[in-house]
Amino acid sequence: MLTWTLWCGLVFLLWFYFLWSRRRFYLFTLKVPGPLGYPLLGMAHWLSRREDILNSFAVFLEKHGPVIFSWLGPIPFMIVSDPQVIQDIFTSPHCINKGIIYKAVDDGAGTGLFSLNDPHWSIHRKLLNPAFGHKVLLSFLPIFNRETALLMDQLKPLEDDGEKDLIPLLQCFTLSVATQTTMGSDAKSEENFRSNSLLERYQCALNTMADMCFSPWLNSRFIRQLVGKESEYYQAKTEIRQFIKKLIQKKMVADAQESSLPPIQAHDKNIFLNLATDLLRRGVFNWKNVEDESNIIVFGAFETTANTVYYTLMLLAMFPEYQEKAFEEIRSLFPDTGDFEVTYNDVQQMVYLDLILNESMRVVPPVPVVSRQTSQELKLSNGIVIPQGVQIAIDMFHMHRSKKIWGPEAETFNPDHFLPHNIQDKHPYAFIPFTKGIRNCIGWRYALISAKVTLAKLLRNYRFRTSFPFEDLYFVEDITLKLKVVPLIELQKRI
Structure with a gap:
C-alpha cells in the first residue's frame, strides 16, 4: 500500500x-x-x-x-487588446478557428457559421454570403419598418408611466424580425411566441451555454444533472429546435406550393433559408446543416440587435444632450410624429445617429471578448511567434476603452470620438464591434440597418430618461455583453 x-x-x-x-x-x-x-x-x-x-x-x-x-x-492562453496584434490574428489563415470555449455553442445551438472549424467554415461562409448581400438587405426594409411600427404600438401603454425594463419587448421584436428576414416566416403566429415561452427558452439556453463556456466541467451532461441545470436546459434546446424545424418545414411546403407560379425575384431566392434549403436539395447540405445554420442565424440576429438598441437608448437616456442632437437630425428628415417609412436613403443621411451607434458599440460592445486558436505557428508583426494550439482571447471591451487609443474620455460616452478628425488616425482595428478580417460577422450590415431604422422611429417619437447613473454600470462577460443590473428607462411622448 x-x-x-x-x-x-x-x-x-x-x-x-x-x-x-x-x-x-x-x-x-x-x-x-x-x-x-x-x-x-x-x-x-x-x-x-x-x-x-x-x-x-x-x-x-x-x-x-x-x-x-x-x-x-x-492550456496555453493569451489575452490581447492591442490593435496591431489583433489585426495579425484576424487576418491570419492560421487563426481562423474559434477557441475551445465555444464547444458549448455547438451543444446548445448547433455547429454552424459561429463555431465551425476551417475549411468547413470557409465553405459554408461562401455558400451563405448571398443571404446578406446589399439587395437582399434592402428587401428587408419593409419588414424593419412594419415591425418597428408594431413595437411602437406596444410601447404606447408605457408612455409617461415611470421607468420600465424594455429588454423583453425588444427581444420579442428582434426575434420576430429575425425569423421573417432569415426564415421567411413570422414567429408571431406561434403559440409559444405569443406566450413568451419561446423567449424564456432562448434565455435559458443562452445562460446555460455561457455557464458552459466559462465553466468547462458543465459541458458534461452528468455534471449538469448533478447541479440541477440539465432538465431545464434540455427542455429549452428541444423547444427551440422544434420551433426552428417547424419554420423550415413551413417554408419548404410553401415553396413547393409556389413552384407552379412565376419565378421569384433574385433577392427572394437569396433569403437565408431559401439558400440553405436549395443547398439541401442539391446535396451540398444535409438536414442537420440546414437546422444548425438556421438555429445559429436566428440566435445571432435577435440577441445582439436587441441589446445594441437597448444599450444605445440607455446611454442616450444617461446623456440627454446627445439624445437631443440625434432627435434634431431625425426630425429634419421626419417632421411629423407617429409612424413613417424609413428608406435606405434616409438611413444614409442619419450621420449623427451613425456616430451615436458607433460610440454605443465602442463603450458597450455587443460581444466583449471573442476567442481564437492557432492551427499552426503564427508570427506576429512584432516578431513574436505564437505556437500552434494556443487559445487567444481578443479583448475588445478594454481595447475600445483604452485611454492610450481613445484619449482621456475613453471610458465615457461621447459620440464626438467618431467625428472624422478624431477617428482618421486611429488604427483600423481599434474599433471592431463585429470583429474584422477573415472571419468577421456575416450579419454586420443587417444589424446596423435594422438598428438605425428602429432607433430613428423610437427617438423621433419618444424622449428616453433614466435615473440610473452611467458610473454605476457593471458589465458582465457573457457570450454577449450583459449588465449586472439593467437600468430601467422612462418613455416620454414627443410632439
Whole structure:
C-alpha cells in the first residue's frame, strides 16, 4: 500500500514538474509577460465567475500590458487588446478557428457559421454570403419598418408611466424580425411566441451555454444533472429546435406550393433559408446543416440587435444632450410624429445617429471578448511567434476603452470620438464591434440597418430618461455583453 502511494505521489510530482517547466519554457521563449498563475490551475480561478472576468482582464492588462500570456489549467492562453496584434490574428489563415470555449455553442445551438472549424467554415461562409448581400438587405426594409411600427404600438401603454425594463419587448421584436428576414416566416403566429415561452427558452439556453463556456466541467451532461441545470436546459434546446424545424418545414411546403407560379425575384431566392434549403436539395447540405445554420442565424440576429438598441437608448437616456442632437437630425428628415417609412436613403443621411451607434458599440460592445486558436505557428508583426494550439482571447471591451487609443474620455460616452478628425488616425482595428478580417460577422450590415431604422422611429417619437447613473454600470462577460443590473428607462411622448 505504501509503495503504491509513493508511486502515485511520484507520478503526480513528475506531472506537476512537467506542467510547471512547460509554462516557464513558454514564458521564456515567447517573451510575453503575464501571470504564471497557480500550479495546475494557472489563472483559471480568476476567471471562474463571469461577473469577475472583465475586471480580472483589466487587472492583468494594467499590470502586464495589452498582450499577455498565461495558462488555463494545462492550456496555453493569451489575452490581447492591442490593435496591431489583433489585426495579425484576424487576418491570419492560421487563426481562423474559434477557441475551445465555444464547444458549448455547438451543444446548445448547433455547429454552424459561429463555431465551425476551417475549411468547413470557409465553405459554408461562401455558400451563405448571398443571404446578406446589399439587395437582399434592402428587401428587408419593409419588414424593419412594419415591425418597428408594431413595437411602437406596444410601447404606447408605457408612455409617461415611470421607468420600465424594455429588454423583453425588444427581444420579442428582434426575434420576430429575425425569423421573417432569415426564415421567411413570422414567429408571431406561434403559440409559444405569443406566450413568451419561446423567449424564456432562448434565455435559458443562452445562460446555460455561457455557464458552459466559462465553466468547462458543465459541458458534461452528468455534471449538469448533478447541479440541477440539465432538465431545464434540455427542455429549452428541444423547444427551440422544434420551433426552428417547424419554420423550415413551413417554408419548404410553401415553396413547393409556389413552384407552379412565376419565378421569384433574385433577392427572394437569396433569403437565408431559401439558400440553405436549395443547398439541401442539391446535396451540398444535409438536414442537420440546414437546422444548425438556421438555429445559429436566428440566435445571432435577435440577441445582439436587441441589446445594441437597448444599450444605445440607455446611454442616450444617461446623456440627454446627445439624445437631443440625434432627435434634431431625425426630425429634419421626419417632421411629423407617429409612424413613417424609413428608406435606405434616409438611413444614409442619419450621420449623427451613425456616430451615436458607433460610440454605443465602442463603450458597450455587443460581444466583449471573442476567442481564437492557432492551427499552426503564427508570427506576429512584432516578431513574436505564437505556437500552434494556443487559445487567444481578443479583448475588445478594454481595447475600445483604452485611454492610450481613445484619449482621456475613453471610458465615457461621447459620440464626438467618431467625428472624422478624431477617428482618421486611429488604427483600423481599434474599433471592431463585429470583429474584422477573415472571419468577421456575416450579419454586420443587417444589424446596423435594422438598428438605425428602429432607433430613428423610437427617438423621433419618444424622449428616453433614466435615473440610473452611467458610473454605476457593471458589465458582465457573457457570450454577449450583459449588465449586472439593467437600468430601467422612462418613455416620454414627443410632439
